[in-house]
Amino acid sequence: MNRRELAQGAVLATVLGLAGGTAEAQGQAQGQGQSRPGGQEGWVTAWTGSAQGxxxxxxxxxxxxxxxxxxQPEEGARDQTFRLVLRPDLWGRRARLRFSNAFGTRPLQLAGVHAGLQFGGAALLPGSNRPVRFGGADSVTVPPGGQVWSDAxxxxxxxxxxxALLMGRKMAVSFHVAGPSGPMTWHAKALQTSYVTPPGAGSRGAEEGEASFPFSTASWFFLDAVDMTAPAGTPVVLCFGDSITDGTASTMNGDDRWPDVLSRRLHATLGNRVAVVNAGIGGNQVVGPAEYGPQKPFPGGPSALARLERDIISLSGIRAVVWLEGTNDFSRNGNASFEAVRDGMRQGVERLRAAIPGIRVVGATVTSALGSTSAAHGHAExxxxxxxxxxxxxxxxxxDAVVDFDAATLDPATGGLRPEMVPDSTIGGPGDKLHPNRAGYLAMGMAVEPRAVLPPA
Structure with a gap:
């Protein structure tokens, strides 16, 4: 280690108030998503951004x-670098990243991948940026429809x-897309600003400054999961649903979706011994659409039933799922019957319990959209x-338990959302009477009983 690296390490220790030194190597999980026994550390999911199309x-x-x-959207990214900003819900001494080309039609070539701490904008905390490798190599090709985990x-x-000084800190994951990517797998509604270089800028992920990243985006691309090492048995609570879980009408860069509120409540008592992750997709349905693929996409992504494996079962350490969905199935876009959604939920819960023994599946009541200004929503049917x-x-x-979001947000006088929960917190507009604002999400997050989502002690 040279003098510059030693100095950077000292700066990190001073800024974050952490003891020095690198973490000791910890054993990887034996089998997908399972922590190793005997008190050792294993992988747990610390962040998700569900691939939607x-x-x-x-x-x-x-x-x-x-x-x-x-x-050219059909050409996607071209020889440029992304710097995605995200907030891990739990920190560990080691991380690994999952990249997805689920909806790509060409091989995705990634190189120059790095992970560091955001300082501000696209700038990184000096000395925090670390190279990420794949099977020991500094590049990887992800086939169409495929995904890949990085090395630790x-x-x-x-x-x-x-x-406590790490809680709420944001990670910056940078990666170079070599050549044209073709159709880009993305998560549209990040409600978090990330950054991109111009096309043809090449590999810039090792840079700590922001000068190479002039363009901003409110979406996440290609990256769909981050794992951290944590003590065996650390529970992960996954929030599964549509735009009301994804956070529409919450505060841009404010981390005040209802899963964020729940996360802060659990961390206040459990510290770094729990994680809450968000697998919501704006427009998602339980049972629709019947078909989905790169040539036949749908704004709400594949159905909840179609994405159970990728967005829940394949992840690490999931111990509970809170499922809030149905609004879009019953909209004019979905036109599903009550019976179809009920049976779809039964099928989904059965699959989850078969795949993850002991998982808690929590049902969340659907909030009202009555009177919505959206053409597809708000009707009596x-x-x-x-x-x-x-x-x-x-x-x-x-x-296994029920969370009553309807009761937490309903205005008995109108049958719709409470009036203080209607104005849009993202852009300051009047709101659509479909998506709760920050006040509504706060009420929802406070309505979740911790014992409903945590496995029995």
């Missing part, structure tokens, strides 16, 4: 003009992962089906 099909919020970064990367700035589904969720005996 090929850019630009989707429902982004507060999206800047993307034509400068991606002049040491995070010296997380040498003391229980430090939708509300009737919603009420029938909520009765089934509360009384049908399918779920």
């Amino acid at each position: 090929p850019y630009p099909v989707g429902n982004p919020s507060a999206q800047p003009n993307q034509s400068f970064a991606f002049p 990367v040491e995070l010296p700035f997380a040498a003391e992962p229980d430090s 939708q509300d009737g089906k919603r009420k029938a589904l909520n009765a089934f969720i509360r009384e049908g005996g399918l779920f």
Whole structure:
């Protein structure tokens, strides 16, 4: 280690208040998603951004003009570097990253991958950026429809992962897309600003400064999961659903979706011994669409049933799932019957319990869209089906516990959302009477009983 690297390590220790040194090597999990026994550390999911389709099909919020970064959407990225900003819900001494080409039609060539701490904008905390490798190589090719996990990367700035000073810190994952990517697998509604170089800029992920990243995006591309090492048995609570879980009308860069509120409540008592991750997709349905693929995309992504394996079962350490969905199935876009959604939920819960023994599956009642200004939502037929589904969720005996989001947000006088929960927190507009704002998401996050989502002690 040279003098510059030693100095950078000292800066990190000073800024973060952490003891020095790199983390000791920890054993990887034996089998997908399982921590090793005997008190050792294993992988747990610390962040997710569910792959929903090929850019630009989707429902982004507060999206800047993307034509400068991606002049030809069908060609995708071209010899340029992404710097994605995300907030791991749990920190560990080591991390690994999952990249997805689920909806690509060409091999995706990634190189120059790095992981560091965001300082501000596209700039990184000096000395925090670390190279990420794949089977020991500094590049990888992900086939169309495929995904790949990186090797473990040491995070010296997380040498003391229980430090309160790490809570809420954001990671910056940088990677170079060599050549044209073709259709880009993305998560449209990040509600978090990330950064991109111009086309043809080449590999810039090792740079700590922001000068190479002039363009911003409110979406995540290619990266769909981050694991951290944590003590065996650390539970992960996964929030599964549509735009109301994804966070539409919450605050841009504010981390105030209802899963974020729940996360802070659990961390206040459990510290770095729990993780809450968000697998919501704006526009998602339980049972629709019947078909989905790169040539036949849908703004809401593949159905919940079609994405169970990738977005829940294949992840690490999932111990509980909170499932909030049905609004879009009952919209004019979905036109599904109550019976179809009820049976779809039964099928999904059965599959989850068969795949992850001991998992807690928590049903969440669907919030009202009555009177929505959205053309597809707010009609009486939708509300009737919603009420029938909520009765089934509360009384049908399918779920291990129930979270009553409807009760937390309903205005008894109108049958719609409470008036203070309607104005849009993302752009300051009037709101659509479909998506709760920050006040609504706060009420939802506070309505979750911790014992409902945590496995019995």
